[in-house]
Amino acid sequence: MADIIVPDTVARDFLATFERARTRLFDRLEGLTDDEYLWEPASDCVSIRLGNDGTFRVTSLFPESSPEVPDPITTIAWRVWHIGALCLRGYVMHFFEDVPEFGDRHEWPGTAKEGVQALAEHWDHFHSRIAALSAERLLAPIGRGPGGWVDETYLKLALKALVEVTHHGGEIGLLRDLYSRQGV
Template identity: 50%
Template sequence: MTQGPIPQGPITRDVLMTLDEARDRILARLDGLSDAEYLWQPVPDCLTVRPSDDGGRFRADPRPGRDVTPAPFSTIAWRIWHIGADCLRGYDRYFKGGLVVPADDSRDWPGTAAEGIALLAEDWGRFRARVAATRDARLVEPMGPIADPYGADSYLALALHALDEVAHHGAEVAVLRDLYLHGLR
C-alpha cells in the first residue's frame, strides 16, 4: 500500500517553505556558474577546493581556528562546500538514521561548478527530507543525546541555523559572482 504525503503542521510547513525559498534563491544565483568563477580567488591564499595529493579527488581546504583574524577569504567553491557538506550534510548526523560521514571524507567536494552545484542540491534535498519527516511535535523538542553537545537544542533551532548558514553564505556567493561578472578579477 502506498502511503500519501506526511501530514505537516504549520511549523513544519512554514520551515519547509522558507528552506525551499532559500534553496531556490541560491540555486538561481548559481545558474550558469562557470568553473573559472567557481574556483576564482579574488585575493591571494583563499580557502578553496583543490586537487588532493593523490590527484584522484578534490578536497575543501580545512577551516582555520576561530581565533584566526582576519579569517581567510574563500572561493565560491569553498562556500558551496561549506553550505552543502559542512552544514547540511553535517547536520544530518543529528537525525535518527542520519549520515555519519567520516571526518576525513567530509572535505571531499567536486572540482567543477556543475558537480558542486549538483551535490549541494543533493545535500539540500536530504536535509529537507529529514526536517519534513520530523514534523511539528518533534521539531520543537530537544534533539537529545544524538546531538551532543547540542542535545538541549531543538530540531527547529537546527533548521533555523541551517537557514542562517544558507542565507549568509548564499549572499556571499552572490556578491562574489557579481564581482566576477562585473570584471573585478
C-alpha cells in the same frame, strides 16, 4: 511542564521559507562556470584544491582569523562545500538516525556542475529529514549530537541551517557579481 501543542503550520511555514532560500541560492548558482567556482579574488583564499591523489579537498574547515589578521576570503567552491558538506550533510550525520552512506566530508567536487549537484543532494537529504518531523518533534529536544545540541530542538537546528544558507548564499551572489565585473 504542560505539553506544548504546535499546529502543523510551524513545519509547513519553516519548510516554505527554507524552499525560498533554496530557490534564491540555486537561481544565483545557475550558469556557474568552473572558473567562477574556483576563482580566488585574493592571494590568501581558502578553497578546495586538487591533491596529489587527484581528489579535490577543502583546504581549511574554518579559516583562521584574529584581530591582527582578517578572515581570509573563501571561494565559491568553498562556500558551496561549507553549506553542503559541513552544514547540511553534517547536520544529517550528527542529528538523525537514518544517515545515508557519505564519503569523506573534506572531499568535494572540483567542477561547478558537480559541486552544485552535490549541494542539491545534501539539501535534499536535510530537507527530507526536517519535513518528516511532526510540529511537536520540531520543538522537542533532539536528544543526540555533539557540542551541547542534545537539549536543543530540531527547529533551532533547522533555523541554524537557514542562517548558514542565507549567509553563505549571499556571499556567493556577491562573489559572482565581483567575478563578472573584473576589469570593468
